[in-house]
Amino acid sequence: GAGVSQSPSNKVTEKGKDVELRCDPISGHTALYWYRQSLGQGLEFLIYFQGNSAPDKSGLPSDRFSAERTGGSVSTLTIQRTQQEDSAVYLCASSPTGGTGNYGYTFGSGTRLTVV
């Protein structure tokens, strides 16, 4: 597609439920990133996928968070047993190549997650 597409745009869930957030990157972009944007906290890196390499999961805050990228394209971020502190905007970005950010990232509009 023309841009990075994320769905849903808004998600309200009850504490303890699982949620799945979807990201459809720009066609042909090999690198895909997930970030979390909390109020006043800036962008917190979560996970990075590059081609067929093992993902860099170093930013995932707990084992309740996981992500996969199927076929080198669409990615799903799953949060199990959601907690109120998980409330944030989850941003996905893609770039033509990975690693150094030379080309800059193209961001999606994000998914606003609210845990009640």
Place this chain on the structure above:
Amino acid sequence: AQSVSQHNHHVILSEAASLELGCNYSYGGTVNLFWYVQYPGQHLQLLLKYFSGDPLVKGIKGFEAEFIKSKFSFNLRKPSVQWSDTAEYFCAADTGRRALTFGSGTRLQVQP
């Protein structure tokens, strides 16, 4: 750990005022630096970037940034802001990780 600091959290200016937003990074090696902007209701977009060469880089909409290696800084400037510059601005650095490290952002409010 590598980090990016933006000390101005909220800046309020009148139109035509000059702007300077601070950004400092903590990393001793070669670093690539970026400024991203998020206008209200829109997604993050690249404003400008520095990889090497001339430390004064120019971006879109009249913005520029100066890389000062000795100060570990990459401040964003604009000589005369407009109401349409109201947005949140994020500094980011490639510090050797495989993903960019972002600062906490500066919310700029320009009053007409």
